[in-house]
Amino acid sequence: MEAPAILAEDIYREELAKIGAEDGRVVCVEALPSGARHPFETAHPDRFFQLGSVESAMVSMVEGLAGAGFRVFVCGLGTHIGAARLPRLTLAYLQAGASVVVRDTLVDPAGLLRTPRVQIAAPSGVHEIRAVVRGAARSGRPYHIRIGAGAPADVAADWAGAGDGDIPSVVWDITEDAGPHEDAQVCIVSVGEDATRLALAVRERSSGAGHAHLVYLDDSHLAAAAGELVRRYDRFVVLGGQRGSDGVQERLSRLMLGCHVLEVSMSGELAADVDQVLSTVKGLRQ
Numbered sequence: 001m002e003a004p005a006i007l008a009e010d011i012y013r014e015e016l017a018k019i020g021a022e023d024g025r026v027v028c029v030e031a032l033p034s035g036a037r038h039p040f041e042t043a044h045p046d047r048f049f050q051l052g053s054v055e056s057a058m059v060s061m062v063e064g065l066a067g068a069g070f071r072v073f074v075c076g077l078g079t080h081i082g083a084a085r086l087p088r089l090t091l092a093y094l095q096a097g098a099s100v101v102v103r104d105t106l107v108d109p110a111g112l113l114r115t116p117r118v119q120i121a122a123p124s125g126v127h128e129i130r131a132v133v134r135g136a137a138r139s140g141r142p143y144h145i146r147i148g149a150g151a152p153a154d155v156a157a158d159w160a161g162a163g164d165g166d167i168p169s170v171v172w173d174i175t176e177d178a179g180p181h182e183d184a185q186v187c188i189v190s191v192g193e194d195a196t197r198l199a200l201a202v203r204e205r206s207s208g209a210g211h212a213h214l215v216y217l218d219d220s221h222l223a224a225a226a227g228e229l230v231r232r233y234d235r236f237v238v239l240g241g242q243r244g245s246d247g248v249q250e251r252l253s254r255l256m257l258g259c260h261v262l263e264v265s266m267s268g269e270l271a272a273d274v275d276q277v278l279s280t281v282k283g284l285r286q
Contacts, residue, residue: 008129008147008193012101013039015130016073019137020044026137027065029058029098031076051076059092066097071137075101087111090144094118099136099143109246112144113219120217122146122240123167124196125154128215131167148193153200155213169224173211175203186284187212187233188277191248194266195240201270202277209237209281217241217248226255235260235284237277260284 017039020026024047028040031051041048051058051074058074065072074093077086077100087107093100094115112120119141123132129147136143156175159168187210190199199211210233214225229236229252238261241248249263264280266273 006152007150008152009103009149011126011129011152012075012133012145012147015133016040016137017043019134020047023071023137025069026071027073029062029072029074059089059096062093062098063096071140072096072098073101073133073136074098077102091115094142094144097142099141099145101133101145101147103147103149107144109242109244113246115142117141118218119143119221121215122192122217123215124148124190124193124213125152127154127157127159128167128171132215135166146192150193153193153197155196155200155211157213167215169214169216169221170228171213171215173199173203173213175200175211185233186210186235186237186281187229188281189214189229189236189238189248189252191217191239191241194268198239198266198270198273198277201274202281205274205278208285214241214248219251222248222251223255226252230256230259234258236262237280237284238263239266239277 016026016028020028020040020043027047028038029049029051030038038048062072062074077090090100090102090107091111112118119136121132121143123129123145129152132143132145136145155171155173157171158174159171188199188202190196190211190213196213199213202209203211212229236252236259238249238252243263244250249261253261262280262284264277
């Protein structure tokens with residue numbers, strides 16, 4: 001019988017508990033399903049707070065903790081509230097100085113980009129999740145961290161496994177025997193777990209496309225990524241990163257004038273999505 005796959009959410013929780021043992025300033029605030037127990041609660045019960053049904057009231061407490069120098073992480077938003085209130089509450093926690101970890105986000109990217117000092121991250125895979133959470137605890141800045149709901153999709157990259165090192169602006173996929181890289185004409189740009197899983201599946205089909213994975217999506221990191229991307233390619237297929245004028249595809253298009261930057265929407269059906277990406281890549285190569 002196969003062991004159940006570890007989930008991205010489990011990795012975040014385990015890593016935060018480890019960091020809590022190393023840094024007494026780290027505090028965890030979380031809404032948990034009934035009966036669930038967080039490893040942070042087990043290890044550091046004096047620095048763990050359950051949201052319960054008073055999520056809005058907790059904003060003032062979080063603001064006080066952050067103001068006192070604690071590194072506050074909030075996770076599990078939306079468990080007890082409606083989707084209409086979730087974006088406003090997420091921004092309120094970020095503005096209070098906390099880092100917010102979510103499975104998905106209904107917050108308009110423009111709202112995140114306007115929030116002072118916020119780092120926006122969409123890690124994929126074990127190494128990236130651990131590194132982003134450690135970076136948030138180390139920096140003391142509020143982070144908006146979006147993690148996947150399922151098993152993490154790991155990108156084979158030079159930096160992975162390098163301890164607590166910073167994640168580069170562009171994580172280049174160095175998967176062996178998955179199509180050419182330097183000689184490829186088109187680059188797939190993936191953002192988030194689902195998009196990265198799709199990009200890896202496309203690479204397995206030897207599409208002849210490169211794969212660049214982005215983790216940090218705030219303006220400064222995205223500008224640095226754009227500069228690195230255009231040094232290698234001029235045609236791109238973007239997967240993930242939300243849509244609209246402040247989505248990743250539109251922002252990259254504005255940063256990389258003269259390049260072809262297309263976006264492929266994901267249906268959730270992996271086989272169909274792979275075919276769609278392959279068709280788009282083929283069209284850009286002609």
